[in-house]
Amino acid sequence: MRCSLLQEMRVKKGLPASRGAVVVHRNLHGVPFPSSRFFAPIWQREVKEQLEKVCRERKRGIHDLSSLLVALTGIVQGEIFFLKKTQKVWQGITVNGCDHLQIFAERRGEILESLLRVVDFWDNRVEEKVTYAYHPRWGYLASSFTRVGTGCNAYLWVHLPALSFLYGEKRLLQWFQENGTIVVRGWGDKGEIWAHLFEITNRFTLGLSERDIVSTVEGIGGKVLHWEEEVRRDFLRSPARLRAFWEYLEQGYKEMARKDDNMGKALFDFVSLWWFGEEMGIIPDGKGLECIGINHCIGEWLADIRVRQWRVEALRVLGVWPRRILSNV
Numbered sequence: 344m345r346c347s348l349l350q351e352m353r354v355k356k357g358l359p360a361s362r363g364a365v366v367v368h369r370n371l372h373g374v375p376f377p378s379s380r381f382f383a384p385i386w387q388r389e390v391k392e393q394l395e396k397v398c399r400e401r402k403r404g405i406h407d408l409s410s411l412l413v414a415l416t417g418i419v420q421g422e423i424f425f426l427k428k429t430q431k432v433w434q435g436i437t438v439n440g441c442d443h444l445q446i447f448a449e450r451r452g453e454i455l456e457s458l459l460r461v462v463d464f465w466d467n468r469v470e471e472k473v474t475y476a477y478h479p480r481w482g483y484l485a486s487s488f489t490r491v492g493t494g495c496n497a498y499l500w501v502h503l504p505a506l507s508f509l510y511g512e513k514r515l516l517q518w519f520q521e522n523g524t525i526v527v528r529g530w531g532d533k534g535e536i537w538a539h540l541f542e543i544t545n546r547f548t549l550g551l552s553e554r555d556i557v558s559t560v561e562g563i564g565g566k567v568l569h570w571e572e573e574v575r576r577d578f579l580r581s582p583a584r585l586r587a588f589w590e591y592l593e594q595g596y597k598e599m600a601r602k603d604d605n606m607g608k609a610l611f612d613f614v615s616l617w618w619f620g621e622e623m624g625i626i627p628d629g630k631g632l633e634c635i636g637i638n639h640c641i642g643e644w645l646a647d648i649r650v651r652q653w654r655v656e657a658l659r660v661l662g663v664w665p666r667r668i669l670s671n672v
Contacts (some may be wrong), residue, residue, distance in 0.1 A: 359571045360502040360662040361564065364449035365458040365557060366419060367466055368442040368485050368494040372474040377421075377439055378486035387439045394424060394438060396472040418498060419445045434461050436469075442486050442494075444469065451662075453564045455497050455557045462495075463553070482549065492549030497557045499543045499564035502663045504619040505574040506567070507539040508588065519543070519567075524559055530657055537608050538615035538658055541567075575623060588625060592616060611658075618663055 374389055375381040421440025426433070434448040446469070448461040476484040483494040490496070506515055512529075516536075519527040526546050529536035543564055545556045578584055595613045620626035 359568045359575075360451075361453045361568060362449065362451050362500045362661055363453055363455045363458060363561075363564075364415060364418065364447060364498040365455055365462045366415075366445055366447040366496045366498070367462055367553070368483070368490045368496070369444040369446065369466070369469070370476040370484055370486070371443050372476045374443060374476075376476075376484075376486040377441060377443065390438050390443045391424065393473045394436070394444070394469070397469050415447065415449060418496070419447050421445065432458065432461060434465065436465065442490070449498075453499055453501070453561060453568055455499070455561045459495075459497075459553060459557045488549075489547055492547065493551060493553050493556065495548050495553040495556050496544055497560040499560050500661060501541050501543065501564055501568055501571070502539055502615070502661055503541055503567065503571050504539040504615050505578055506571050507536070508591070508616065508619075509574055509578075509584070512536045512539070515541070519563075522563060525563060531608055531611070535608060538611040538663060540615075540657070540661065540663065579623065579625070585625060588616070588620065592620070614658070615663055 370376055371390060371393060374386050419437045419440060421437040424436045424438045426435035428434070432448055432450045435446075437445045437447070446462050446465045448458040450458065478484055482492040483490075485491050485494055503515065516527060519525065519541075524546055526544050528534035528542045528544075530540045530542070531537035543560055545551070545560055548556065578588075592613070595609065595616075598609060617626065
């Protein structure tokens, strides 16, 4: 099967979704770490008072603050002390989470170098006013040994439905694990891969510069996204894969119809593949989820899944969301 011009245009529009973030963890000299049993409200106030020297203006009540927090769920913790958005880059500082300070920047796309420059700017500005907990040999000290050193973590979230469908998530994880310097997790319970969304980050910071960390995560992410893009192009040229795709969707719907309590991975994966099919032009325009009666199942799921709502929002943040699902529901 040869791709038509329209299909080729859809492939360009249906590029893999990705989002990146860079976070540095810092603790203040002479103040117990948040993980210490000696850390009390008095020390929380001390951290905020010292940081006031740097950020005297704090933005609160931003209407799309939730989008930022969703994208960084499980990565930054504590109270948002400073937050702003410039040129599509969210940047800010949280206090009294897993460490005294977490300075972060995040945006859509897999290019992390620009995020590192933003984080470095704020890191240097803070260090001009306060004294960090630092050891000449070990570097910046943190509440976890995995963050001792530069204290920098680079994150990349990538959506890989074509690779997951073709090779399976276990084989993809095995490929990632061949590089011992990174950790790959999913958005589901206990790191399970839901909706074919993979989170790539560095394993340690000790002995590595911030630029080394960023370039490693960025390089691996760029490679797998290019691989996903190639598989997407080939997908349309293979009648066998297209038949398997439709059979998978049909079987997936039947499974969900039989299990009223199935509100987990199966449904996320189904939604992810449906979105993929729409973006690639496999599922024609105007043939929304209503055509197979899945809309009531999705509606009940959205209404009853409050404890997992952040995962639903995470799909939207990454752009992994069927264009017509909300109108059909």
